[in-house]
Amino acid sequence: MPDAVTELFSAPLTFNWTLSFRCNFSCSHCYSRDESVDELATADILRIVDILVEKQVLFINFGGGEPLIRDDLFEIADYAVGKGLNVSMNSNGWLIDAAVAKRLRASGFHSVGISIDSAEPARHDDFRNRPGSFDRAVAALEHLRKAGVRTTMSSVISRINYCNFRDLLDLARDRRVAQVYLHNFKCSGRGFKNRQDLDLSAEEWKAFYLEALQVKQQTGDLLISFDDPVISSLPGYDEKSLVNGSSCGKLSLHMRPNGDITPCGFIPLVIGNILRDDFETLWYDSPILQKMRNKEASGKCVECGAFEKCLGGCTARAFAVYGDFNQPDPHCWK
Amino acid sequence: MKNLSRNPDIVWRVEKRREAEIIKALDAGEDVSDKGSVILIVSGMMHQLNLVGGRIWTLCDGQRSLDDLVEALSGEFEVERGELTGDVEAFVDDLLKRGWLKYA
Numbered sequence: 001m002p003d004a005v006t007e008l009f010s011a012p013l014t015f016n017w018t019l020s021f022r023c024n025f026s027c028s029h030c031y032s033r034d035e036s037v038d039e040l041a042t043a044d045i046l047r048i049v050d051i052l053v054e055k056q057v058l059f060i061n062f063g064g065g066e067p068l069i070r071d072d073l074f075e076i077a078d079y080a081v082g083k084g085l086n087v088s089m090n091s092n093g094w095l096i097d098a099a100v101a102k103r104l105r106a107s108g109f110h111s112v113g114i115s116i117d118s119a120e121p122a123r124h125d126d127f128r129n130r131p132g133s134f135d136r137a138v139a140a141l142e143h144l145r146k147a148g149v150r151t152t153m154s155s156v157i158s159r160i161n162y163c164n165f166r167d168l169l170d171l172a173r174d175r176r177v178a179q180v181y182l183h184n185f186k187c188s189g190r191g192f193k194n195r196q197d198l199d200l201s202a203e204e205w206k207a208f209y210l211e212a213l214q215v216k217q218q219t220g221d222l223l224i225s226f227d228d229p230v231i232s233s234l235p236g237y238d239e240k241s242l243v244n245g246s247s248c249g250k251l252s253l254h255m256r257p258n259g260d261i262t263p264c265g266f267i268p269l270v271i272g273n274i275l276r277d278d279f280e281t282l283w284y285d286s287p288i289l290q291k292m293r294n295k296e297a298s299g300k301c302v303e304c305g306a307f308e309k310c311l312g313g314c315t316a317r318a319f320a321v322y323g324d325f326n327q328p329d330p331h332c333w334k
Numbered sequence: 335m336k337n338l339s340r341n342p343d344i345v346w347r348v349e350k351r352r353e354a355e356i357i358k359a360l361d362a363g364e365d366v367s368d369k370g371s372v373i374l375i376v377s378g379m380m381h382q383l384n385l386v387g388g389r390i391w392t393l394c395d396g397q398r399s400l401d402d403l404v405e406a407l408s409g410e411f412e413v414e415r416g417e418l419t420g421d422v423e424a425f426v427d428d429l430l431k432r433g434w435l436k437y438a
Contacts (some may be wrong), residue, residue, distance in 0.1 A: 008370065010351045056347045058375065086345055125362075194390070242373075243378050 005243060005293045006284050011055040014252040016265055018072065019045070020065040021257055025092050026129045029156055029198055031189035031266050038247045039257040040275075041071045046079050048259060048274055053083045055279055060063055062089035063265065065257070068100070074107050080110035090154055091114060094133060095320030101140070102145035112319045113152040113181065114140050118160055119167035127160055141175045152179040158198040162208045165216065173222055182212060184228035184331070186268040206333040230313035230329050231304035245311025249292040263292055266316035291325050298326045304334055336437040338403070338426065344369040344434055354388035356385050364372060375435065386411065390425055396438040400426060 004284045021035045040048075052060065060080060065091045067073050080087050090113040096104070106159045107238055114137050118124040121134035128134075144151045153172045155161065161168065165182060184205075189197045199209065209228070213236035216224040229245045231237050243250045248264035255261055260270045261282060271286040283289070292315055301307045312318060313329025353371040360366045368384025370381075372391055383391050389410065393403050404419050411418065416429070429435040 008349060010349055010354055058345050060346055
């Protein structure tokens with residue numbers, strides 16, 4: 001059944017691909033640390049790359065888990081880049097030394113994102129439950145820069161950093177990072193368990209975004225990105241997308257280590273498996289995706305003038321807290 | 335005459351199913367000028383090109399000049415040659431100014 005999304009897009013633009021849930025870290029907010037599934041063999045992964053190329057997916061972003069945990073990451077990246085895909089990844093940086101950075105460059109990674117959650121080393125290390133992780137993350141940025149790899153920095157905004165996000169931007173500038181992603185906090189996995197300690201109140205989110213959008217407008221030397229549809233009605237928000245609301249299930253999909261596809265990494269609903277199911281049937285006919293693409297206003301969204309733009313905000317958060325895509329985003333301050 | 339090529343930093347794809355629908359609508363006499371069939375990702379921002387713009391974009395592979403584009407398009411669209419030349423020139427000029435196309 002065609003909808004506004006599938007009328008235009010015959011496939012997602014991006015696949016966020018978790019090659020492994022394994023990780024050398026144990027972070028307080030991780031959506032996947034407690035997950036465990038069988039991982040695919042390299043040959044199956046390369047077969048998936050072929051499927052993605054055939055379906056004209058443009059970008060794959062390896063996440064995790066820690067992508068570098070897999071010994072075949074470079075082989076997979078080499079293959080995907082050779083097939084014309086635009087490949088990037090997110091890493092905690094621990095395993096990236098000078099040699100690995102050079103290998104990432106040789107594999108053709110378009111960019112590598114390093115997660116840093118606080119500009120204060122002790123606070124980052126505590127959040128990541130790994131002493132020395134801040135220094136290793138910063139060193140990874142340096143190794144990547146020297147190797148000629150475009151670097152980005154990912155910071156999940158939470159109670160530990162929302163008052164000091166400018167320090168994160170200064171750190172990025174200092175390390176000559178091209179782009180900073182200030183990710184919204186998702187209450188999935190450990191993020192849900194630790195929500196009381198880490199999440200902000202709706203009013204705090206509003207205050208943070210108002211300030212952060214202002215900083216973004218005043219910043220010319222660093223790209224600052226947000227991925228939170230709840231901000232679309234705020235002054236200073238000027239991003240134009242071809243879709244409104246969450247981009248998950250519309251512009252992007254997520255793949256688990258066994259080939260199962262979910263709308264995004266934070267919504268644990270499997271719509272099918274890329275190796276077993278016909279991809280076009282999943283993309284066009286999945287009842288889960290159709291529900292996400294055709295959200296109906298409920299609760300306070302019914303009377304809200306912003307609904308047309310934000311479509312109820314982050315679908316993953318609404319689902320995590322209320323078990324219903326159509327409920328208002330719990331971060332919404334309206 | 336110099337050949338035109340796309341900025342290699344721009345990631346793009348033709349939405350083939352969409353394109354087929356638009357061609358069907360065009361054949362039925364509908365105005366399809368605001369319907370996009372090619373998606374471009376430019377510095378993280380998404381843009382759409384309509385059917386004619388998308389065809390021009392696709393043809394700019396570094397092997398064709400502006401005259402070659404007009405020649406190729408004249409066989410695909412029923413438009414008076416002078417009008418087509420003017421439209422192609424204006425479109426290419428706009429994309430050159432944006433840095434999306436360049437002369438190879």
